[in-house]
Amino acid sequence: MKICWWSGPASPRTITPDLAGKVLIMANPTSGGYRAEFLDEVRKRLEDLGCRTEIRLTRHAGEIGEICSDPSLQVKTLVVAGGDGSINEALTGFQDHPQPPELAVIPFGTANVLALELSLPRTPGAIADMIFQGKTKPLHFGLANGRPFVLMASTGFDAEVVHAVPLTLKRRLGKLAYVITALKAGLTRQSTSLTIDMDGVQLKGKFAVASNARHYGGPFVISPGGATDPGLHMLVLERDDPWSSFCYGIALLLGRIHKARGASVTPFKTARISADGPVAAQVDGDPFGATPLEIRQTDKTVPVLVP
């Protein structure tokens, strides 16, 4: 059995023999891409490789967070089989765990942006091999009103869409549900101005995304760096009228949002996003209340398994 080294925020330690090879897969059966037979193949391969593996299906939202914050959780690897929202729950739970395990991901979500960011494998065999091999990178994250985010925390039109998209439509149509909801909301919404105070500099805009990752909403690049690099970037768009939103959408598709007129991408350490009234907010693709948002960088990391 190979020796596995702890690579989390606590001091390095060897994995004790009873933890070595112990893998808990927490699977969200309601996630967009959930497949039971895929999970069985991952487990079979892991067990062929000598890992003790348990699969638990969540019964309610929030359960992954509860398990991940429980100090009695004693495994080498916690695998989230779900989407970016479930990964966020795990990361949030780990904040209250004295010695969180390594995190691995089976991308079963609707968008799977973190999986894209980390170039994770997509077949059961390759995922099991990655978990067995145990190569990790430090996964960085930011905090929005104290809540971790690994992809982004944002306010404005996209967060309104995240709040408004009906779950049944999302389960039926996947990403298309966001497009339909955005088109509907775009015709009726009231635009609100945001004030973004970043490290002593003030910007005004209609839409702000504090990004910890390189990608946004899929394969679209909005900032340099990535989730395994330290540092946050703020994308601010000055306008959100239908024509400007269309132009920003094209720039996003072309990977040129940072060059678009009225757009800026700025590295920052701390930021406050506020508005005259409450503006919808989201973290990692799930609804997260409304403004004001206090956003900051942290130097904490979680070890995440990579190919």
Ligand SMILES: Nc1ncnc2c1ncn2[C@@H]1O[C@H](COP(=O)(O)OP(=O)(O)OP(=O)(O)O)[C@@H](O)[C@H]1O
């Ligand atoms: N058994 C469950 N029943 C209802 N909701 C659940 C259950 N398990 C997890 N959830 C919630 O579902 C939310 C979304 O799930 P998840 O991120 O895994 O998939 P997704 O929505 O398809 O993907 P994405 O986050 O990429 O849009 C999570 O934030 C989680 O709280």
